[in-house]
Each structure stands twice: as structure tokens, then as C-alpha cells.
Amino acid sequence: MKILLSHGDGGSLTNQLVKDVFRTAFQDEFLEEEGDASILPNMSGRVAVSTDTFVIDPLEFPGGDIGKLAIAGTVNDLAVSGAIPQYLTAGFILEEGLSIERLKKIVQSMAHTARDAGVRIVAGDTKVVERGKGDGIYINTTGIGYYPIERRLGFDQIQPGDCILINGGIAEHAVAVLSERAGIGFSEVLQSDCRPLNKMIYALLKRFHSVRFMRDPTRGGIATTLKEIALQTKMDMMIQEEFLPVRPRVRGALELLGMEPYYMANEGKVLIIAASEEADEIVSFLRQFPDQEIAGRIGTVQTGSGNVWLKTPFGGTRNLGMLSGTPLPRIC
Amino acid sequence: MKILLSHGDGGSLTNQLVKDVFRTAFQDEFLEEEGDASILPNMSGRVAVSTDTFVIDPLEFPGGDIGKLAIAGTVNDLAVSGAIPQYLTAGFILEEGLSIERLKKIVQSMAHTARDAGVRIVAGDTKVVERGKGDGIYINTTGIGYYPIERRLGFDQIQPGDCILINGGIAEHAVAVLSERAGIGFSEVLQSDCRPLNKMIYALLKRFHSVRFMRDPTRGGIATTLKEIALQTKMDMMIQEEFLPVRPRVRGALELLGMEPYYMANEGKVLIIAASEEADEIVSFLRQFPDQEIAGRIGTVQTGSGNVWLKTPFGGTRNLGMLSGTPLPRIC
Amino acid sequence: MCLSVPAKIIEIGSSGWQAKVDYLGSHIDVGISLLDRVEVGQYVLVHVGEAIQVVDEELAKESIEIWKGWLDEA
């Protein structure tokens, strides 16, 4: 069975699709209500909101699919801000001709990831666009959470001397996706790091009190995220190339294509800025979690003027800017 | 200037676009923060959430554009549930090649409509898809509001004998959009009814205490919405064809194309179910608002078995089901 | 079998093949090549975008009047 335009016309086929695919997978009393809006219980504390749209080719990749990504992405955006993600909404744009089996698989992956992360999907929407006006599936997720602690994370908390840490190897998501794209074909599977980090981050925040700021370096990679931090704080981020965790296979794939790991997307990574006194303990803490055994301290914050400096093992330095133009395979 | 793929890669062009187009138009302190999540103040009362994705061809139509629609649609979904819409998030999928001027116009229309409705846009996201994988612009909006009153609206409040009312002429949005589509070309402009209804609904709820249920009959038209109500309540909706407000020009356009107004989308209409004692007063109330001068009582709720009956002026009746298949121009 | 509506000609295109018609306030362009001659103000029967006949307005009025007269007869 394939998605037809009529699945999106708001009539009986739409109703059937919602029932068969979405409600079955998400199973949430708030969704069951079939109202225009879902009614949630009172929320305590300040409320956190985040929205993201997921467009990815291929829809499935080693280590995940667009469904897992759509949950993890928004959950992580909330979590890195210090919030506890509670509720998600999901908006789908389906392309005419999409296999319903494939949709079910992806929706189930969303449901599974949401359960893993402990968040509930409370409202949804489905539209169908004509063949050639979409790319299989696009998903928007919007997340709502709350702030359990009074401590504020933010750019304004960052201080010179703070340490910059990361919870594992970079560029893994980008390489897993590249390797699935037609024509490049790495036949040895590279797994995306795509995963919700909220539980890990909650534990981190509970235990360590000097965490100043977190951000998930997704599109644009760590370089772009670090540059944003530098620009916002007007401090310099001093990064040691040697300390940047990159798995050899990821490095290899990128060297083959002439790409740099600093600009490649991550979907299960968080850059953490914390006081240097706690840095070593945080690294040990991070390394306990699965696939985070190469977490590490990658640099320090220094007074400066909004630059990101990368120091090479051979004595050079490099001024990292934001990503400028989508990374492409190169010959030179 | 056109949208390039690089506007969506999360790098410097993305940042520039967000600054030049979105922040400039929306101007909200919560957006200014540039965080992964926006931090909102404590919310009092139960929280309402609703999400919708807007995909429409053409992007601009008489009486509105996709931007106005994206605000009004989600605001109305919250409002008809009895909530006061407060915050919106906006997720954009832009197609490579889209004119940035056009994007600006649509974003400004969003900003304008949001201000009109008194809601704030507090978080956003932009993705760019390759030419031929989108249709100019798709927008997801997710709305958050709260319930100011303890009275609950819902299917379970509906009682036999209640009246069914509507706030104006039906099918206007669908016809305005059809008339813009290539090849049909009604040269006399038919205006969409697209508009946020939250302020009108707030006043309605404050003044009338017998309102049991509301819903905006968007995709699928009033027939589909009434059928949903009938199925949920297991009562019959008895509609008088004569009382259904349809502007002559709208009726004319639909007869030319062989389409029926009951299944056509509305974007500024609300079906209201209220106690019959208040019905006349509600009609007078509704008629005070602009473009609602033909608001009226269209039928009553009766014990039954989940049917929607349409009684013709000549003595026949008809069993209205949900929309089945997108309405198309027909020859017979 | 064949959905058609009677619409009023409000403008005749310069090519002579097309006219703009009004039906209950909605305006569209229709072909008029199937008719010998039409004038602004006339009603035509429109089917799939072509005018297939000129409405006989006299007869339109007459017929209903005849029925009304017949009603009065009894």
C-alpha cells in the first residue's frame, strides 16, 4: 500500500491512516482525544519550547532513521538547555507514493525512541504532498519541557578558564548518512550517533554544579557551534586538535572525501562548558555511558574576541569559522 | 536573491537568513536568545497544545497566504478547544530557488497575523530542500495556550436538543484557492475566509455559558467535521440545507466545477454546538463581527446513531459522510 | 451525465473563440466556438469549459409562467 493524495485530504482515508499508523504506534491518552488541541496537566516551573524540522536523505541510515532523529533532535535541544523534555508534537509531510510499510516502520521508531527518552507524543498532524514535491517524509517535532532546577545555563554563565568537553566521537552522524547516499557507498557500516541524551544530561546536571552551558553540535558541526558560543560570549575557544575525539574509520571516510570532521553534523553529541575543577570528573562520568568511551576535554575558554582557535599537534593554529556552504566531496 | 541549499546547512548563510528574515519580522525576546530551546514564564492552568503543517498551492491566494494560514490555523485549533493561544513555534521547509523577497512577504504576513491574534512566535527552525523536493514553502506551526475557565468543552458535553451554529459562509477558503489554481481561473476574486478567530471565540465563551463544543471545519469541510462529532457522540446531526450559509458566488463557482460546499475547506469558520435557549443570541452575537453577517443556526443535535442528515428544501434527506477522496472538478 | 450551468456572457474575447461568463457572481472564460453567434448579455449553457447552447430566455420565462398559469387554472 502506498500513500495517496487522498490520505491527506482530511477525509476518511486521513482518519484511517491516523488510526492505523499513528495512534497505534504512539498510544497516548492525549492523542486519543481527537480534539483540535491536546489538553495537558498544569506544568510547574518555567516552560521550555523547541521546534525542529527533519529532512534527511536517506530516510533510514546505519544507526537510525528520520523517526529516531526527529525525536532525539528535539529532545536534545530541550535537554541541552537544561530542561526536562516532557511532551512532543509531530507534524508529518508525506510524499504521494510513499510505502505505508515504510511509514509504519519510521513511526514505530519514533514511538520507540520517545519511550526510551521518556517523552510523550501528545499531538500530531499529517499532510500529503504530490509526488515530486516532497522527499518521502519530512517530520517536524516540537517539544515542551520544564526546568527542574533554578540554576540557569546560558552564554552569560561562561567564564574564562572554563573547560570545553564533548561526550564522544564527532562527525559520526554525517558520515553514516554520507555513506548511505548514492554513489559514495562506504560498504563498511558507520553508525550514526543519533540518540536522545536527556537522561544522561539530567544525571550530569544533578551531579555536577559547575556546568555553565551545553549545546548539541548538529548541522554545521562543532566548529559552527563553538563559533556561535565565541561570538555570543566574545571570548575565544581554544581547541586542541589532538584531543578532539574522532573514530579512525570516520576520519578515514572524511579524508577520502576531502571533508573535515569539525563541520560535520552530530546527533548524539553535546558540547559542555564547565568549570575546569570539575572537568576531569565530568569526563569520567561521560565515559560510563555507551559509545561515549572516547568522551573528553577538548579545550578551554579564554578571554578574547570571539574566535575559535584550533591548535595542531605540529605547532600550528587555525581560526575556525562557521560552516560556509554545505560540505561536498572534493578532488582538491 | 534566491534560497540556496546553503541557506539550510546550519552555517553562516543559515544564520544570516534567520537574522535578516525571521528575527526581523517576528521580533520577540524569546527568539532573540538563540538557544536550543526558548524559555517561557510559568504557565497557569492546564496547558493546550496543537500542531499543524501547512502545505498549500498557491502560496498566496485572495484573502491570505500560507503565512496567515499557518498562524490562523493553529490559533483556531487552540481557540476552538477553549484555550487562549499564547505562543507559537514555526518550522519552515524552504525549496531551493524560492525568492527571498517572497519568503519575506510571507514571514511578514505571519508576523502581522500573529500580532493581530495576540500570540508570540517564540521558536523557529528552517530547513532547505532541493528544488523539486518541496513546493516553495511548507510551514509547521505548533501552538501553546492555556485554559482560562474551568468549564470544559468536549464531545461529552453535547446533548440532544442542542443547536448547531456556524459563524458565516462556508467553502470560501477552498474556492479562493481553487480559483487561483492554474487552469480554472475564476477571474472574479473570491476571498478566503482565513483569519484567526481566537478573540471572537474568547468573547463568545465569556458571554455564553451553554457552549458545549466547537470545531473549525477545515480540510474535509463541515460534512467531515459534523460526521466526526456524530461518530464521537453517537448522536445525529440534523442539518437544514436552506439554513447553511453559502455566498452565491461561492455556490456558483462550485456548481460550475461540480463540487459541493459541504466538503470544502474553511479557514475562518467555527461550528458551535450550544444549548438551544442561547442559540438566537449567539447568532446575533456572531453576526456583529466582520464577514460574519450570514452566521446562522444550521441544525440541531438529536439522539441517533452517529449520522449527519441534510434535509433539502424540497423534502428529501441525505446522509452526509466524511469526505472520501479529494474533491475534483467533474464533468458529471 | 453532463454537468452544465447557464451563465451570462459579460465579455467576448478578441479572438472570437472565447467569452467571459458570469454564474452567480463567479466569472470564468469559456469557449464559444460551438455557437454560431453570441452577444454580451445572453445566457449560454456551459459544459467542460465550452458554451454548448444559447439559452432561450423567452422560453425560459414562458415555461415557468405556463406552469404557474396551470396552477391557477384549477
Next chain:
Amino acid sequence: MCLSVPAKIIEIGSSGWQAKVDYLGSHIDVGISLLDRVEVGQYVLVHVGEAIQVVDEELAKESIEIWKGWLDEA
């Protein structure tokens, strides 16, 4: 000018035009038509998806050893 990496042949395709190579654990298919003869286990220099030379492993080891020896000289 020309990005190239030395990758190890791990499998030769049946057509004789292609081989699978490993570079730091990443595997891709590369063309081998520009080389006279290659064997599994050899290293080849890969540029835009083609192997353009067989790496001389002896010399690779020797050269670095020579420099190391020269360091010890002083």
C-alpha cells in the same frame, strides 16, 4: 591539487576493473584499470575513486627509517 589517500586492497572485483579498499577502517570500491596488476593486501593511492599507483611499501618504511637513522647520527 589532488587529494589522494593510501588504501589497502581487501578484495578484487570479478570484472578486474574494481577493488574494495580499506582506509582507516572505511571501505569503498575503487577502479584499478590504471594499474598493471594489483593484489589483495597491497596499498594503492586512491584519487577520485581510482587507484593511481601501487604504494611501494619497502620504500615507505625505508624512507622514514632513513630519517630516523639520520636523527641518530648526530
Next chain:
Amino acid sequence: MMGMAYRDKDIFASLCQKMLPVLEEKKQRLGRKLRFMEVCGTHTVSFSKTGVREVLADYVDLVSGPGCPVCVTDQSDMDQMIAFAKRSDTIVATFGDMMKVPGSYSNLYKEKADGAEVRIVYSPSQAVEIARQNPQKQVVFLGVGFETTVPSIALSIRKAEREKVRNYFVYSAHKLTPPALQPLIQDPTHQLDGFLLPGHVSVIIGRKGWNLLESLNEPAVIGGFEPIDLLTSIYLLTLEMNKERRSVVNNYSRMVRENGNEKAQELLKEIFEVDSVKWRGFGILPNSGLRMNAAYQSYDALTNLPVDRPVTKGIKGCRCGEIVKGKETPFGCPLFAKACTPENPIGPCMVSSEGTCSTYYQFERGKEKITY
């Protein structure tokens, strides 16, 4: 506004008061209800939509005839149309009505979801525009329809000719109405008291286009589609039954001339030739269809665009074949409103909005239970 008087509720009520007793009287005399066939699907829908069917129900059984162009299209024609859609170099243009009609293995919606280019048009001339805008593609217009519709399709071919659009083709599955009525009149098992003739077909062929019925001395009235048209036409049919010698009564004189639209008739003769073609339910009917004639072969999709048409399979259990002949009502089909619904239509009669099954599904189901 033209014709709106024929929707007048009060005149309608007064006419009922005077006409229904006449019908009742006739019914009494016959000892059974009257039984008329409304040939045209638009009439079928109009009777239901306006409620006039219900108003007449105590006196008249209305039987639907072969007047839905989608429903009478043979299964093999559907398969042929779908085969055009499967060609990768081809865009198929069609009226919206055809989208869901089931072929033996698929329908146009499914083909579209699988990547076929299918464009819905309101008017055939739009299809020529599509051809002009896609010079590297072949554009096939799926020609279904009766005498009313074919002239517009003929004009599209003329337009393509005039504008030198060489990649525009028509697949002609067009049908003529009168030849389908003859077997129904002559069928001894078929008890019909008369025919309500299609008003818009008559606009083209004229009152004299129904000479056949006159020669068979069959009660027949040409009627329009507004409530008063419907009511008065049934009344006139009843009067006609009483006559010795019947002529075809024109109760739609504001639209229908004695000779019809002669310009349209000539155009049809120029581009098409009459052929004996296959109808769903009827089989091959002599001189009942229009094929492209020799001079217009270069616009004929059938001869210019070869396709692999699959072996046509009948639709199991569907009674559309009987329904288009008026020998069965939807309520007589065991699948009606159970296995067969507009969401999952089994036969074309459930697909087309004019199809009898679709009309009965939408308008006539479950009415026993209602009281307002």
C-alpha cells in the same frame, strides 16, 4: 438569475399538490407504482440531492439508466487508459471523474502514486496547453463522455491542429446515447413505463435526435435538472403513458432545440466516425461509439502510442453491468455499502459521483430511521 425560478420552493410545493394526485390515480389504475428510467446520471443525482426522489417515492420507482459515462466505459478501455499512464514518456490528462475508476489491476490514483504523470483538467483545451508546455512528452487525453462532452474534446483536437501541437492525442472511448436505449426498450423482461431523457445530450442532438424512441412509440420526456424540471417531467411522462400515439416531449425547451446544436454535430462528423463499441453491461452495441476518423489519425492515441494492455479481468461480484441497464438497484448488490464503499470502491458505479451506487450510498442509505 437564469433558471433560478426552477428552484422555487413554493412553486414546487404548489405543483406537487396538483401533480401528485394525478400520479396516485395512475398508480391506482395500474395496481402498481409507475416505473420510469432516468437515463442520465445527473438526473439520478438531482433526484436524490434535491429530495424529489423522496417526494415521488410513493408513486414512482425511478430506475437509473446507462447515463454515467464513467460507469458504461468498458473494463478494457480502463485498462488501456491505465496503460497509457504507465508510459514513462507520457502525461495523461483526464477529467477528475476517471481518477478512481478501477481497471483490472490498478487505477489512475495508484499509478500517480507510482510515478505516472496524471493531470486533472476542467476542460479538454487545458490538456492541449499541457502538451504545448511539455514538448518532450506525449499527452493523452482520456476521452470519455456522451454527445454533450465530445464536441469540446473535438475542439481540443482542432486547437492542437491550429496551434501545431503535435504531441497531443486523444483516446476516444466516447459513446452515443440513443443506441443504448433501444435494447432496454426491446428487452421483454424490462418493465419500464417511459424514459426521462438527458437534457444536455439533447442540447446537442436535438429533440429529433430521439426519433428512434418516437418510432418505438415509447413515452419519453426531455427534462432539465432543477426540482421543478424533475417534477414536471415525471408528470408529463405520466400523461404520455395515457396517449395512444406518443411523441418525444421537450420539457427543457429553454435549452433544447428541435435540431440541437448543428455546428457541434458537424464537428463530430468531421473528426469522428460512428463505430460499434463495447459498453459495460451491454457488450457491443451497434453504432454506439465514436472513433477518430482517418483524417485525424495523427491525434489518435490508440494508433500512435503503442502500449502493453494487460489481459482484462472482470470485477468479481460487482453488479455494475446490471445497474447501468437499470435491471438492478444498488440495494440489490450484496457488496453495496459493505465491501464496496466510496473509500474502497469495487465497481465504477461506486466511484463516479454520478454512478448509481455512489448516489445511493451518499443519499439513499439508512433513511428508514430518520425523523426530523
Next chain:
Amino acid sequence: MMGMAYRDKDIFASLCQKMLPVLEEKKQRLGRKLRFMEVCGTHTVSFSKTGVREVLADYVDLVSGPGCPVCVTDQSDMDQMIAFAKRSDTIVATFGDMMKVPGSYSNLYKEKADGAEVRIVYSPSQAVEIARQNPQKQVVFLGVGFETTVPSIALSIRKAEREKVRNYFVYSAHKLTPPALQPLIQDPTHQLDGFLLPGHVSVIIGRKGWNLLESLNEPAVIGGFEPIDLLTSIYLLTLEMNKERRSVVNNYSRMVRENGNEKAQELLKEIFEVDSVKWRGFGILPNSGLRMNAAYQSYDALTNLPVDRPVTKGIKGCRCGEIVKGKETPFGCPLFAKACTPENPIGPCMVSSEGTCSTYYQFERGKEKITY
């Protein structure tokens, strides 16, 4: 893993300890810093990326040469490529490097946003696949590159030939390296102490491919791209300066043979012929380019796919022409890092990741201020 030893930080440090004093001594003797040209853009990037440039900065000025294929492509060639992309029946296939390069009026990204079909490939053979999958389209591969890259492009033509793909074409803007060095050596205003020769070009042409330099008695070392390759090559160049009679030193012997890759050389001869072509900054250089030869005309985009190429306009204020000759550094361009950035590149040197301006923008800006 092969070659990883050449990234060894400790060996590197030890070598520095011993080599830098030798450079210092030479500098003292000359009374100025040494001045070597790294011909290859990948060398330019490697010096910056690894930090070896900084390590040598006190002793050596490294000057970039004409070794970025994108940068030396003439503006008129860019306009030609963009003109191919504008053809509605044509898909352009290209290495990612070319996407942002400015033509006189546009670039490939902008054309793509306007509807041109542009596909980025990792390997030229993928372009042949694209042609096979789109038989109704013409596929043009934008052939840029030096001796290293052209054999792979030649193989794609062979593949198209073998697999009878008739809609595959190459636009050949390929260049040969040695002819571009001669004018630099012979330019009296150009003070260069020697050349670091491109390792991967040398893989194809062999050490003997640099006979010209040997005949001109120019200090020249073929080097690899790892930190130890870079350091030792500069050291060897310094030693070479002291010699009376110089030969081209092969410091990349693990990859580079005396005769290069003869199979690749023959393939080039078979498909291409040497021609005098225009380089950005240099103008026409004798025997410096490769055009498709007569036997392969049917794969030549230029002769088979006519386009309207617009009048080429120079880029105002851009100094790329001087930069590719090593006569200017990016810091000498008033637009560098101001009007001209990777987001809004003015010249190709700012676009290509190997372009000198781009490299300096990414790696060499604002370092004065840092202390770790």
C-alpha cells in the same frame, strides 16, 4: 596503517630540532628568509592545516603556485560550463569543488536554484551512471584537473564507450603542470629559491616528467603531504640550493616512480591531445592543456552541445591572477576577508578549499593575537 608514520608528532619534533638550525643558517647566509613555491594547492592547505607553515615561518616564506585546478580555470571556461548547465536538456556533473566558482554572471549553485540540473560526483565514473539512468538527457562532465585527475576522467569516457552510453560528454578544461612553471622560473621579477613539486601529479608523470626544471637547473623536490613529508622536503630544498648542479629530488619515493604511471600516460595520449590553452593569470601557455582528440570527438561537449556562451567579464578588483602565479599573497588583496569571504567569494581563489585565499582565510587570519 600505511603512511601514518609520516604523521608522527615525536619524530616530527626531533626532525625540527635538527633541521631548523640548518634553515636558520641558510637564512643568515642569504641575509633574508628563504622563498619556496609550493606548486600544489594541497600542499598549501597541508602546510596550514598541520601548522608546519607556522613552524617554518621564521625561516621560510612559502609562496603558493598555480596548483589549484579550480583557480587556474579561465573565466571563459567557467562561463562555458555554466552555459551547459542552462541547457534544459542537459545535466551537468561535476566535482563538488566547482559549485561556487564565480562565472561572469552566475555560479552553479545559483543555476541549480534556478532549475538547472547539477549533480555532484565523487568520481567521474558516477557521471556515466547518471547518463545511463537519464537517456533522454545529455550529461556533461565538467573536466577540470591536472595530470592526476585526467586519467580518471579518461576512464569515464572509456566506460561510456564500452557500455555504449551515447549521451555522455566531457568538457575538457584540463591542464598540464610543468608548462606553467617555466614562465615562473624565467620571470626575472620573481625571486624563488626553489619549487616543492606536487606529489600526486608526479605519481602520474614520474620524476622524469620534471626534466624541464632539471634542464633549467632549478632547485626542486617532489614531496608528499604529511607533516614529515613537508618538513623534510623544505629541508631538502634548502640543501639543493647549495648545490652547483641540481637534479629533481624525489622525496615521495613511496608513491612516485621515475617514469610515473605509464598506463595512465598512454590513456591520456589516446583520448586527448596537447594544446595551448588559457590559464587564469597566465594567459595562453604553450602546450599546457588537453583537448579531446579527433577519435573521441563524439564525447566532446564543446563540439556536440552548442550553447550561447555570454561575453566573459573579468572580476573587478580580484587579484587571483597574481595569486596563482605566487606574485601576491591574499594579505596583499584589499578585498581579502572584507568584501571577499567564503560566504561571498569574489574570485575562485576564495572558493576552492585549496584556493590560496580560502586557505589563508581559514588558517592564517588574525593569528597575531593568539596565545594558548
